[in-house]
Amino acid sequence: KSGIGKTGKPWARKGVVLLDATGRITVEGWDNSWPSVFNTLEQGDEIAVLNVSLDAWAVDVKANMEKGSSLQVLSRQN
Numbered sequence: 368k369s370g371i372g373k374t375g376k377p378w379a380r381k382g383v384v385l386l387d388a389t390g391r392i393t394v395e396g397w398d399n400s401w402p403s404v405f406n407t408l409e410q411g412d413e414i415a416v417l418n419v420s421l422d423a424w425a426v427d428v429k430a431n432m433e434k435g436s437s438l439q440v441l442s443r444q445n
Contacts, residue, residue: 369398381405381432385416394419396432404438411444 369379379398383405384391394416408414417437419430432438 383408383414383416385414390428392428392430394430394432396436400432400434400436402438404440408440409443413441413443415439415441 368382369377372378380395381398381401382393382395384393415438416430416432417439419432419436422429422431
């Protein structure tokens with residue numbers, strides 16, 4: 368997601384959905400909160416997302432990527 372704010376300043380948010388046999392969680396955050404490794408992710412990568420704040424609405428569970436959060440690639444299916 369991206370756009371132009373009321374002040375004319377551009378903004379951007381990034382996100383990823385983590386899936387396993389038990390369910391899914393959406394991880395979202397402002398563009399500047401994501402580590403550069405995010406740009407190298409491929410479908411099927413096994414990743415760990417650390418130090419995020421959790422949020423939930425009904426059955427949707429969401430993690431918010433913030434300063435101090437990190438993302439690590441654990442394995443690749445290549």
